[in-house]
Amino acid sequence: MEYIKNKREKQRLKNIRKRKIRKFLTAFFFIIVFFLWGVYFLLQSDLLNLKKVEIRGNNILTVEEITSAGQLSINRNIFQYKLADIEKNIQSHPLIKEVTLQRKLPSSIVIELKERDKYAIIPYMGSYIYIDQDKVVLQVSESYLAEDLILITGVEFQSFNLGDQVDISKEHLLDVAMELVEASKVVGIGEIISEINIEPEDYIKLVTFDGIEVLIGNKTDLAYTVLSLKEVLTNLYTRNLKNVIVDMRYKGQISIRNRENWEENE
Structure with a gap:
């Protein structure tokens, strides 16, 4: 009799557990359905629409x-x-x-x-290509819109696309020109520089808005050279000398000559 009693008790407890599990699963199912219905309602309502x-x-x-x-x-x-x-x-x-x-x-x-910030302008076949400091093409314009940016001339293009870096020959010279742009801004003479020409093979020509030409070796210490150039330009402007060519191609040597005399000797 005791065995039968224990067996019935175990069966009763087992049935109770089954009912609890069924109730839990039923409640869990309704919670999931309610949650999914709520998500669907939110997705279909105006509440989460972009405003x-x-x-x-x-x-x-x-x-x-x-x-x-x-x-x-x-x-x-x-x-x-x-x-x-x-x-x-x-x-x-x-x-x-x-x-x-x-x-x-x-x-x-x-x-x-x-x-991206416009950093310099490269003229090309009647157009002007605006690039940033990473040499990425930002804009192509038929007019020279930003006079506060330095023109980099003498660039030979292979190809260019908006949003991509320029593909050019003599890329190392463009890198030097970009370094000159940065250095000139750091020392405070960027606003007076009009053009940087990289066409010559062994030097770079820098031109101010006043027409002063500066010849810089493309393998010189650019930071030191630009600091020296600032002093030279300050001296020239103090003496009101503008029709000159400043030769800084050789380390430790700076020569300043009148443009007419230079052209005669050339």
């Missing part, structure tokens, strides 16, 4: 230009967008260097970006 695009870091491009590049549309559910695709689209714009995105519930997307 605002927050853009941070843009100084050149407008909000409209950036949202257009990212193919963003107001009143579309923010979870229907793939952020990686938006980043890729915006990154393809020539003026964008870096971009990150995040969703901001319930109805915003935040775009943080870093723009």
